[in-house]
Amino acid sequence: MIKRLLFISALAAASVLHSCSENSARQKAAQERGIADANSFIELSNTTKISQMKLQSFLLDVRHKEYQLIQAGETEAAKLYITSFEKHLRDSVPDLFIQISPQN
Numbered sequence: 319m320i321k322r323l324l325f326i327s328a329l330a331a332a333s334v335l336h337s338c339s340e341n342s343a344r345q346k347a348a349q350e351r352g353i354a355d356a357n358s359f360i361e362l363s364n365t366t367k368i369s370q371m372k373l374q375s376f377l378l379d380v381r382h383k384e385y386q387l388i389q390a391g392e393t394e395a396a397k398l399y400i401t402s403f404e405k406h407l408r409d410s411v412p413d414l415f416i417q418i419s420p421q422n
Contacts, residue, residue, distance in 0.1 A: 345395050348395035349398045349399065352399040355403050357410075359373075363411075
């Protein structure tokens, strides 16, 4: 009986550890995706003949990705994604960040 309880406890502990590492990997991926998308947006904004509509479309796509993560129950990953996007943009091209920030 005790062996069985120890086995079940070990199995539960392994499951919790596995779940935590999966969450951590998903959150890291969301953070990296936010930075990558910020870099793509910066590149797009530096294009000479880019229309305002394409830039707005890109930003809508960023918000859509955030929304999809929330709908999938990945609220923390969604926060990390959008925070990483905004922080990288703000740190890399402050003027561009100011232009697109909601306060304007």
